Amino acid sequence: MKIVDDSPPILTALDRPNSYIGRAVPRPNIARLTQGRAQYVSDVTLPRMAHVAFVRSPHAHAKITSIDATDAKKSPGVIAVVTGAELARVITPWVGVLTHLKGIKSAPQHAIAVDRACWAGEAVCAVVARSRAEAEDGCELVHVDYEELTAVTDPETALDPATLVIHPSLGDNLTFERVHVAGDPDKGFAEADQVIETTFVFGRHTGVTNEPRSIVADWNPGDQRMTVYQGTQAPHMMQNLFAKHLGLQEHQVRVVTKDVGGSFGIKVHTYADEMAAVALSKLLRRPIKFVADRIESFVTDIHARDHRVNARIGVKNDGTITAWAIDDLTGIGPYSVYPRTSGIEANQVVNLTGGPYVCGNYKARARVVFQNKNVMCQYRAVGHPIATAVTEGLVELAAAKIGMDPLEIRRRNLIPDDAHPSQGPSGIKFEALSNHEALAHLDAMMNYAGLRAEQEKLRRQGIYRGIGFASFVEVTNPSAAFYGVGGARISAQDGATVRLDSTGAVFCHTGVSEQGQGAEAVIAQCVASSFGVPIERVRVIMGDTDNTPYGGGTWASRAAGIGGEAAWQAGKALRQNVLAVAGSILQAKPETLDINNGVVVDKAGGAERISLDEVARIAYFRPDTLPAGVQAELVATRHYVPRQWAFSFTNGIQASWLEVDTDSGFVTLLKHWCVEDCGTVINPQLVDEQVRGGVVQGIGAALFEHCQYDARGQLLNGNMADYLVPMAVEMPDIEVGHVVTPTADSELGAKGAGEAGTAGAPGSVMNAINDALRPLGAAPLTDMPFTPDKILRALGKV
């Protein structure tokens, strides 16, 4: 293990001449984004394309008694008005359950509501017109009669016998429940000198991708194929689902994903309105475009979190943690989202609470309930921000109770770095973590002792600053254990096909996709390094189910660790193929040759023997000059899926330094630090920027973002003026440090880096606020987001 800061790590198997592994290579093709020459789905237009807009239920729960489209059909530009019942003739409903989440249940969800709307914002009718504006005009002329039903909105009472059951066929409003006990929690609590109990609340928030969800579906009856341009994270998964629910064969569906304006887990799910757009294309035999507007995004993009966690920790006066207990309740809207389900986040909270700590006395219950609000599902760092904030909130409350420094209590309880492989309190398996080294690195990086002294000095002047920490673990590189074992056709493996072109450049087709993370760069770096060409000569092809190996896409921090390894191995395989041909041309043994910087060289000494373009010229245009029996194979494909470890856990620690204005309740973020260990760092700049972006998303959850509903299930702040997102002026500079513990599961050794920032930021900000206010005797704040009014209430000022 060694700490790196933007310098190439020393890596044996990866330490090839001309290696790009560990280098901050700029992303290829990024200039199209800076020049306004990208192609997002919202930019796509096709011949005969029409636009769809949806009439959406204004009620959280209502029977649809009639739909009168007479006036809408006469509106200028309107091509068709289609109800849920009519659309159900071309697309079947779906149910979001997985068999490995024991007992999870949900009801069939239609592309457009049939008979009943279950949340405010659910589509009840589609209007297709020449333009989006004309489609919206038509929507205003569709007359829908509703009979309002009782809206179930409060998770706390969702399971009460007196509460209406949203889906009577399911018997109750319980989607999923998991109870887990490990070690001896009762004994652990009995042995504690102090038991601290509190309730953490995590408000609903959402992804607010800058580009809203967008789709263009093009059914071509001539060749019986559906081409779907979609801003998705998982093209092959969507190919399967479109085919399945439209009654097509998978090969009849092509999903094309070019540039995607942000995803963060928002664009990895099945959305009713997108399914409707695809079905409408089939029904109307022409391309149909749907781009959600911002209001639609707020009421239909999956929401996240919305957890209430009662939590307890037992601790001895010497700082030893003796037990943990949590009781989590989360409301997920009226349907479990397809196909990944809305049970995964609560399941993750159970798995991840207690994180990287030794204490194995743990009991947990998580209940997931239906309600008449927008659907909730997996969003960046799924479950981690909750489990981490609960765990780290408890740890710092315990430290305060016994008068111990918050870093010291962690030193005494984190699993030692030399004790791996190990397991966390819930039984999750850790191959190798570096929590102590990360903590030591953070301590030095932030000058912790200096900050404490400054904090103390300022307190005497009436300025209240706080320091808060959050150690964390993060699930990355998921195997089939995540979804595949539960019956979902979501690929855990990924593939890469590399091809030498006729001038010595390389094409790499990969199943992972790009939404800005830099997957394209990482794949290019892997191929350039393992094959042996300058990175400028690698072109990466992604986001097209017709033209890439079958793969999972980009989510759960898997693109670099899984897609990167496949690309690395494919590059190696192509090198062997090319050297076989070069060997026959040069009358040399292939094993004595290598490829460096685009030239075949002697492995020993590095003397240049023949250029790649000359090898390609001979192989493609003068194969007659090769010895008899030599057939050049200038394409190679390799696949990879983690097999030894179900998940590759990363780890790290974050710190927040902030100031609370005790008169206004405003929080000013002064600085944020994150030290993380994602194994081999393929591109330090990309890793740092994933961390920074993730941290800010976590800060948004901690301080600003909240989907506020009233008791009738109406979203009160579904616009960007009222729903606050982090903007530049409120955000601090963020320092990132690394510890490198490669996974032995792959040759590359890379783990994921996309979600670490979001996992730890909310907990560290929460702890910093409480650290700032502790001398004032404020009750600990545990209800996110920490808005000024909550802070003033904690201070007893309002």
Next chain:
Amino acid sequence: MSDMRCDVSLTVNGEQVNETVDARQTLVDFLREQLVLTGSHVGCEHGVCGACTVRVNGLIVRGCLMLAAQCEGAKVETIEGLSDTGEIADLQAAFEKRNALQCGFCTPGMLLTAQELLAAGGVPSREQIREHISGNYCRCTGYHAIVDAIEAVAQQRAGGGK
């Protein structure tokens, strides 16, 4: 409704444009749909996110809060125009080098906003940069890299180089 139409004449990226538009059409929809200049993006359509930022008569505006019909005689410039003239080539290069963009959806608007600050001259502080770009929402980067890139270009243009 769509029965109100009007003619507009304006220059867009230096080219004369004469078009008939719906009175209700926003400038950004006009640019994207009628002129197929898709570099300006539609993020929120209510003036908060800044993805539609374009320059009208030398000042940056929200393309979603201005109507095309208001642009009679105006000089409109978009990311496509600024790219082709080379006016912001250094800023674009700095964004690319520093990875000051991820998905890139906010980037055209962010670049136009940054250029307005930089064109005022001097080397703004990081706080001033953050303040100036605070009408442009970026969900990906967390802003740190964007501030770095703008700061680096300010120093370069001031002759300081970095």
